[in-house]
Amino acid sequence: MSEALNRFVASVDSLVEAGGEAQSDFWDKLGDAMRELVACDDWLPEAMAQPHPQYYQQYCLYADPDDRFSVVSFVWGPGQATPIHDHTVWGVIGMLRGAEVCQAYEITEQAPPKPIGKPERLESGHIGFVAPSIGDVHRVSNAFDDRVSISIHAYGGNIGKINRHVFPEDGGPTKSFVSGYSAPAAL
Known part of the structure; x- marks a missing residue:
């Protein structure tokens, strides 16, 4: 693990140990740590930055041994996007390379997902946040149709x-899933 990622993991570990979201300055400190991580683009291993031609990749950079938090690189091929989904836990997203677009949604049982605000x-x-307490349902896409974008997420x-x-966009039945992780490319 790189020194930059080690510092970030240590910061998140300290925040989790101190009570996580219950702390009044949790979001500020979490955001500061992510901004520091994505301020420099020389630490992500090449194997964890590889796109797939059909769908985005989710590479595990660090998983806490007690599953209290994880750090992931999302690699977006040109034009790739997620479905509308939730997380069920807090998260911070930092843009390392390129750009992504996030559209928040409101979910009700009686209607299709409804966009909230502007993308x-x-x-x-730049950084962004998700959590059940602040807004947890969104769709994310690569902002570019002609190049790869990479974001770093901690959950x-x-x-x-x-x-x-x-x-589903049409308001069909909600589907449960467990994302797992993409296998890193062979070096």
Whole structure:
């Protein structure tokens, strides 16, 4: 693990040990740590930055041994996007390379998912947050149709093991899923 990622993991570990979201300055400190991590783009191993031609990749960079948090690189090929989904835990997203667009949604049982507000665009160095307490349902896409974008995510649990939900655009039945992780490319 690189020194930059080690510092970030140590910061998140300290925040989790101190009570996580219950702390009044949790979001500020978590955001500061992520901004520091994505401020420099020389630490991500090449194997964890490889796109797939058909769908985005989710590489595990660090998983806490007690599953209290995880750090992931999301590699977006040109034009790739997630379905509308939730997380069920807190998260911070930092843009390392390129840009992504995030559209938040409201979910009700009686209607299809409804967009909330305007799409948010994260450029390199920018951060965003998700959590059930502040807004947890969104769709994310690469802002570019002609190049790869990479974002770094930290979540309040091992995101590759957490049962989450996909919300079909047509209002069809909610689907449960566990994302797992992409296998890193062979060096």
